[in-house]
Amino acid sequence: MGGMFMGGMSSSRLKADRSFVLQGAAADSLNVVVSGLPDGFYVKAIKWGEVDVLATGLDASKAVAQPLEIVVSPNAAEVKGTVQNSKTNQPAPGATVVLVPQEKERREQSTFYKMTTADQHGSYTFQGVPPGDYKAFAWEDLEMGAYMDPDFMKPLESKGEPVLKHDSSTNTLIRRYRQRKSGG
Numbered sequence: 543m544g545g546m547f548m549g550g551m552s553s554s555r556l557k558a559d560r561s562f563v564l565q566g567a568a569a570d571s572l573n574v575v576v577s578g579l580p581d582g583f584y585v586k587a588i589k590w591g592e593v594d595v596l597a598t599g600l601d602a603s604k605a606v607a608q609p610l611e612i613v614v615s616p617n618a619a620e621v622k623g624t625v626q627n628s629k630t631n632q633p634a635p636g637a638t639v640v641l642v643p644q645e646k647e648r649r650e651q652s653t654f655y656k657m658t659t660a661d662q663h664g665s666y667t668f669q670g671v672p673p674g675d676y677k678a679f680a681w682e683d684l685e686m687g688a689y690m691d692p693d694f695m696k697p698l699e700s701k702g703e704p705v706l707k708h709d710s711s712t713n714t715l716i717r718r719y720r721q722r723k724s725g726g
Contacts (some may be wrong), residue, residue, distance in 0.1 A: 545707075553571045572599060572600045572601075573599045573600070573651065573653070574588050574595075574596075574600065574610070574612070575653055576612060576614070579614060579670065580616075581669060581670065582616055582617070582618050582669065582670065582674040583614050583615065583616050583618055583670065583691065584614065584615055584617075584618040584670050584671070585612060585613070585614055585653075585672070586613045586614060586672070587601075587611075587612075588610065588611070588612050588613070589610070589611040589612075589613065589614040590608065590610055590611075591609075596650050597645070597647040597651055597654075598647060599651075606608055618669065618670040618671055618672065619671040619672075619673060620667065620668065620669050620671065621641060621656075621667070621668040621671055621676075621678070621705055622665070622666070622667045622668075623639070623665070623666055623667075623678065624660075624663070624664045624665050625637040625639060625660045625664045625666065625680045626664060626665075627708065631691060632664075633660075633663050633664025633665075634660055634664045634682070635661060635662045635663065635664055635678065636659060636660060636682075637659070637660040637664065637680045637682060638658075638659055638660075638677050638681045638683075638684045639657070639658050639659070639660060639666045639668075639678060639679070639680045639683075640655060640656065640657045640678070640679065640681075640684075640689045641655065641656040641657075641668055641671065641676040641677075641678055641705065642655060642676060642677050642678075642679060642689055642695065642702065643655065643674055643676055644672055644674070644675035644676060645675060645676070648674065649690075649692075652687075652690065654672065654674070655689065655690065656668045656671060656676075658690070659681070675704070675705075676704075676705040677699075677702025677703060677704055677705065678702060678703040678705050679698065679701070679702050679703075702726040
């Protein structure tokens with residue numbers, strides 16, 4: 543596994559005994575990002591004492607010194623699909639496809655969003671998807687991160703394709719998009 547990053551300020555690599563130490567992390571509300579997981583793995587929980595802070599973030603300003611435990615699972619889900627232009631029903635190569643988490647507490651965490659680009663046949667695959675409720679959206683052209691803006695997404699909510707993921711499950715779906723910029 544690679545490093546752990548908190549608030550973009552501090553990073554650490556795992557030691558041989560699977561422990562890590564973060565130096566210089568600010569006493570603030572922090573998010574922990576784990577990178578370098580093998581294919582098929584996802585972060586299942588991040589425990590600060592008895593509390594899971596994966597979706598809520600870690601409030602280090604109120605915390606007492608205690609270990610931070612990161613639990614990973616080898617049972618990540620996979621989503622495969624094809625994007626088609628809604629006017630022509632032809633594959634849409636190069637379309638941006640995003641899985642948007644539907645649980646309120648996950649919507650504020652960028653790590654729960656998955657984004658990819660459709661290949662020359664309009665096909666795409668998401669690997670390492672944590673279990674949960676998602677909607678898949680596709681755009682011809684999209685400003686990076688716009689899908690995390692509630693004002694941008696609100697008029698598009700009904701246009702997403704529902705995707706319910708469980709450990710080790712695979713979903714295949716076809717997502718059609720309108721041929722316009724930043725549309726759903």
